[in-house]
Amino acid sequence: MSEAAGTIEAEKSRDIRKRWLLSLPALLIILVAASGPLLIVLVYSFLTPGPYGDVQWLPSLEGWINVVLEKDIFDGTFSLADAHVSIFVRSVMLSLVTTVLTLLVGFPTAYFIATRPEKTRELWLLLITIPFWTNLLIRTFAILEVIRNEGLINGLLLKFGLIARPIQMLFTDGAILTGMVYVYLPLMVLPLYASMEKLDFRLVEAGYDLYATPFKVLRKIIIPLVKPGIIAGSILVFIPALGAYVTPSILGGGKNLMLGNLIELQFGQGRNWPLGSALSITLMLIVMVALLAYVRNAGSQGSRHG
């Protein structure tokens, strides 16, 4: 008996060893070309900037201090780095507004798709999936075409004599916002749809039987039931929006920066790699907090229903 148990144990540990071997290539590739280098960023954030970019191997907290404070070059006192703080605030605000707007547009859209007959549903879904998988750069470029001074909107308005000069829409926060809502919308619709697809309409029917208005049904039955989808969609939009680089750099121009562009600046013209590293770690921490909040929420949702 114990012998048999022993063989089963040996079998099991052999199986686990085999499974580790099988997953080794994937784990190694990710370790070398994705996860591992993040540790180097952490180390670099505590070093001194080199004169031509890169770093000098002298430990320093300056990178971290510079994230929110700036040193006066004359008297050496510290004050709040307004430029950085305002970029932080702008990034978070723009990402939050993007999330809310995509939710306001995405929710009815996902609901519309989920309530189509089985046959046409796939087609509507494909219409959302195509933009999802087409190049983000091209979609941003498409928005640029529409809102440029020589673009579609200004062109039409000028043609019909509604305006005398083109309206400056490009290189504003509004342009970044429009672009981000446009490119991230599919990321909101898809998870929303996934949870609405499973919606039990008998509950909705029960609501109507109890004389609820359509709005009340929406508020008290549908929204609570698809809450996991709402949260998943919001996270999926918020995280890439916060780290967005391509969309703000094309639509925001050089002035209206977001965190991603500020980080890039430190590795380019700014030549302050430690500051850039510290900013990167900060961005990652914000994302981690958002993800943890999501996991906790999803966890408690799961335990409540299971």
Added chain:
Amino acid sequence: MARTFSIRRQRGFTTIAMICFFALYLPIAVLVFYSFNAGDSLASFDGISLRWFAGAFENQQVIDASLRSLQIAAVAAVIATIAATMAALATTRTEAYRGLTLKYAFINQPLMIPEIVTAVALLIFFARIKIWTGYSGLGYLIAAHTAFCIPFAYLPIRARLENMDLTLEKAAADLYATPWKAFRYVTLPLLWPGILAGFMLAFVISLDDVVITEFVKSAGQDTLPTYMLGQIRRTITPEMNAISTLFLFLSICVVTVFFIVNRKRV
């Protein structure tokens, strides 16, 4: 005609959905439309012409960047799909074992870190390696692309595996198939649609990447997206529209095939 009351109806939702679909496709339609512009600028449409497509096909930089993009995407997607298939086999159809959660976290890690952070990390890391080894070829881009493609290739393969039970493999083993034979003649054919879907996702993701490529590439290693980003920041001619239209066409083809492959499996 009196409208029948439907419990599924919510006032205004259909209208918003229609506006949403319209708004999603209008900018893309404008972009495609102007790629056929005979005129020089985007300000006016002067008749239909294919001159910008012809221009794109004669632009050596565009050709080089496109070939480089395809080469990187092909190599990265093949390696990522093989690694992801092995990892999926190792992490499904088993009881929880020590380190399994760690593996999940690790494989999905590139999805959770903002791209700009990974890009910066790779810039620093590869800059060091370039100094140490003197090698500055496409290997860095391929390695970076492979890493962020793995989670995308992994998703459909794992989903497919989780819908397969072990009965068929056990039957094969009962009939004296070696583990390799059982894998080759039983598991692999069943898993194939998942692998194909994973490969296509990885290929598209690699082809589309801008941020990581922009930071990792050495001089003269522009891919099509980084070349386009550079051009968009300088001067825009309808040639950009023509290149975008071709790129869009390629993406839509891949997505449609992916959709069909995925649908057949149910």
